[in-house]
Amino acid sequence: xxxxxxxxxxxxxxxTTDTTTHFGYQTVAKDDKxxxxxxxxxxxxxxxxxxxxxxxxxxxxxxxxxxxxASGVRPGNIVLDLAGGTGDLTAKFSQLVGxxxxxxxxDINSSMLNVGRDKLxxxxxxxxxxxxxxxxxxxxxxxxxxxxxxxxxxxxxVTDKDMALRSIYxxxxxxxxxxxxEFSKPEYELINKAYDFYSFNILPKIGKIxxxxxxxxQYLAESIRMHPDQETLKTMMDNAGFEQxxxxxxxxxxxxxxxGYKF
Amino acid sequence: MLQQVMCSALETIVNKAVSLNxxxxxxxxxxxxxxxxxxxxxxxxxxxxxxxxxxxLVTKLIARADCTITSSINTLQALKKExxxxxxxxxxxxxxxxxxxxxxxxxxxxxxxxxxxxxxxxKHIGDVATHKIVQLSxxxxxxxxxxxxxxxxxxGEYLVHEKRLVVTSRQLDHFNQGVLAVNLQxxxxxxxxxxxxxxxxxxxxx
Numbered sequence: 001x002x003x004x005x006x007x008x009x010x011x012x013x014x015x016t017t018d019t020t021t022h023f024g025y026q027t028v029a030k031d032d033k034x035x036x037x038x039x040x041x042x043x044x045x046x047x048x049x050x051x052x053x054x055x056x057x058x059x060x061x062x063x064x065x066x067x068x069x070a071s072g073v074r075p076g077n078i079v080l081d082l083a084g085g086t087g088d089l090t091a092k093f094s095q096l097v098g099x100x101x102x103x104x105x106x107d108i109n110s111s112m113l114n115v116g117r118d119k120l121x122x123x124x125x126x127x128x129x130x131x132x133x134x135x136x137x138x139x140x141x142x143x144x145x146x147x148x149x150x151x152x153x154x155x156x157x158v159t160d161k162d163m164a165l166r167s168i169y170x171x172x173x174x175x176x177x178x179x180x181x182e183f184s185k186p187e188y189e190l191i192n193k194a195y196d197f198y199s200f201n202i203l204p205k206i207g208k209i210x211x212x213x214x215x216x217x218q219y220l221a222e223s224i225r226m227h228p229d230q231e232t233l234k235t236m237m238d239n240a241g242f243e244q245x246x247x248x249x250x251x252x253x254x255x256x257x258x259x260g261y262k263f
Numbered sequence: 264m265l266q267q268v269m270c271s272a273l274e275t276i277v278n279k280a281v282s283l284n285x286x287x288x289x290x291x292x293x294x295x296x297x298x299x300x301x302x303x304x305x306x307x308x309x310x311x312x313x314x315x316x317x318x319x320l321v322t323k324l325i326a327r328a329d330c331t332i333t334s335s336i337n338t339l340q341a342l343k344k345e346x347x348x349x350x351x352x353x354x355x356x357x358x359x360x361x362x363x364x365x366x367x368x369x370x371x372x373x374x375x376x377x378x379x380x381x382x383x384x385x386k387h388i389g390d391v392a393t394h395k396i397v398q399l400s401x402x403x404x405x406x407x408x409x410x411x412x413x414x415x416x417x418x419g420e421y422l423v424h425e426k427r428l429v430v431t432s433r434q435l436d437h438f439n440q441g442v443l444a445v446n447l448q449x450x451x452x453x454x455x456x457x458x459x460x461x462x463x464x465x466x467x468x469x
Contacts, residue, residue, distance in 0.1 A: 065267040069323040075296065095315035096324065098296045124316070250264060 021159055030159050051217075054206055061088070063255050064152060067181045068092050070248070070257060076100040077147040080171065082136055083107055083154020087116035093148075094125050104146075106134040107154075136164035141171045152181040156227035165240035172262040178242060184249070184256035185229040191252050199224065230256045266308050266323060273310065274321035281319065283378045290372035291317050297362075299369050300328035304335045312369070330365035333358040 021030045052060050067089065073079065075098040081090045084105040093103045105120075107113045110133055117131050134140050136151065136158050149168050158164045168178050186192040199221035207217025228236065230247050233256075237245045242260030249256050281288055291314060298313040302325075309325040325331065338356045341347060348370055351357040359366055385393040430438075 062264055062267045062271065065271060065322075066264065069267065069270075071324075072326055073324060074327045092320065095318060095320055096313060096322070096327070098315065 051207065051210055054210060055203060055217075059251060060153075063181060063250055063257075064088050064092075066248075066250060067150060067152060067179050067257055068096070070259060071148050071150065071177070071179055073097060073148055078145065079103045080139075080141070080146045080149045081105050082134075082139075082149055082151040082168065083157070084150075084152075085112045085116060085154070087120045089150055089152055090116070090129060091120055091123065091125055093150075094120075094127070094129050097128060099128060102128050102130065104130050104132055104141075106132045106136075106139075108133065108135050137167055139167045139171050143170050144173045144176075145171045147173055147176050148179070149176070150179045150181070153183065155180055155182050155233075156223050161228075162236060162240065165237060165242070169241045169262055174262055177259060177261045178237070180233065180237070180258040182233070182256060182258070183224040183227060184233075184253055187249060187253035191254070195254060196225075230258075233258055270310065270321045270323065274319065277312070277319050277321065280376055280378065281317075281372075283383060284375065285377050285379050286375045288317065288372070288375075290368050290375065294365065294368050294372070297365050297368075298324075298328045298330075299365050300325045300331040301339075302331060302333040303339070304333075328361065330359065330361035330363065332366055333360075 019030055020027050056063075071079075071093075073093060073096045075096070077097045078101060079093045079097060081087070081093060081103060084090050084107055087105055090103050090105040097103060105113070105116055107116065113131055113133055120126070120129060132140065136154070137160050149172055151164075151168070155161055155164065165178075172178065186195055200218075203221050204215075204218045207213055207220075227233075230249065230253070234245050234247055237258060237260045241262065243263050245258065245260035247256045247258040281291065294314040295317075296315065298311055300309045300311045302309045308323050309328075309331075311322050311324050311328055313320045313322065313324075313327070334351075334357045338351055341351065341356075348357070348359075348363075348367060352359060381393055381397060384396070388396075
């Protein structure tokens with residue numbers, strides 16, 4: 001869950017128009033969404049890591065580790081950790097790409113970026129990391145720049161996901177790959193119901209107690225439900241130009257890791 | 264996900280062990296930016312140890328390995344000394360691909376790991392408590408060793424001497440059946456003899 005968790009859900013399957021989009025279960029003007037999502041993440045940034053651990057019982061670390069293992073990162077690679085939030089993926093990538101490589105931690109939200117930068121600097125990770133405040137839809141990088149782009153728990157907050165995917169495709173080098181780690185649709189109905197109960201009854205209460213902001217976590221739960229399911233997101237990646245797209249369900253589909261290449 | 268759990272746990276343990284090493288971790292400097300991959304026959308995935316600024320990362324990213332060791336857990340346990348590396352390769356118990364120096368440095372690192380557990384424990388519970396616990400653990404250990412030796416000796420005695428003297432119920436049954444069979448055969452011979460004697464008397468009178 002990162003700040004571009006801040007961005008939002010797409011417009012592929014619903015009652016949105018060219019000028020409107022989702023903000024959780026609400027339909028809002030596209031122009032308003034960025035600031036609304038920013039409000040959510042400004043509010044939770046300070047407690048973001050603690051909340052992630054509480055909300056996922058620490059499993060988000062394993063999901064991120066799975067993403068690293070699936071990335072095929074090598075020394076010397078240039079990696080973009082988009083919607084990188086507090087820098088969990090960046091920390092690992094920074095150590096794996098070595099001194100020859102580089103990692104860009106990008107996030108649309110300055111609060112999240114500041115928390116991430118402080119955290120990584122405190123851990124002594126300064127050598128090969130750069131910080132960029134950027135909107136996934138308009139990435140401020142040259143074409144064919146990155147070997148790997150990751151976006152973990154961020155895509156669902158992007159206002160126009162198709163546009164973001166096209167933008168990511170543009171900045172990837174030929175042979176480069178995109179990894180999208182995001183909440184998805186559980187594979188089993190029973191888990192789906194338990195997950196719904198947890199998301200809408202327990203999660204906002206934890207958010208209210210720990211982050212003093214139940215509404216933001218209510219939004220997070222709603223935004224997860226509004227996010228495209230596994231197959232829809234795969235199709236969206238195909239449409240953006242990615243090849244050999246595939247996905248892997250984690251924790252019975254609560255989260256899915258999508259992967260696609262640019263050739 | 265189980266693989267990620269294992270990598271994560273291993274990473275924590277290895278880094279903790281290295282941080283507690285009482286000897287300087289010179290080998291870590293030599294291994295900076297290097298990756299050793301270990302493929303164990305018992306595991307279905309590789310374990311890759313990457314060193315970066317004294318920190319060890321455990322992943323499954325085998326493509327970035329400078330050296331790959333294919334072996335089994337038993338062989339790795341035997342790999343305590345650097346000189347055994349060549350010996351195990353000769354015996355085909357260990358397969359090494361890539362820069363063998365990376366494997367040698369990792370072996371040296373493992374060999375130099377020495378943790379002063381008493382000092383570490385004393386940091387948390389104090390010197391006196393640590394001393395008492397160490398003394399208690401030594402006493403318990405000695406007693407356990409004694410009991411273990413005693414059990415081994417008694418078992419040996421029982422198996423070597425006593426067990427052979429005791430007749431099992433199956434052996435007794437077999438013996439009883441043999442006695443009955445002999446008894447039956449004796450009676451049959453006795454009857455036959457009686458018949459022969461009677462026939463002899465009849466013939467002599469006639």
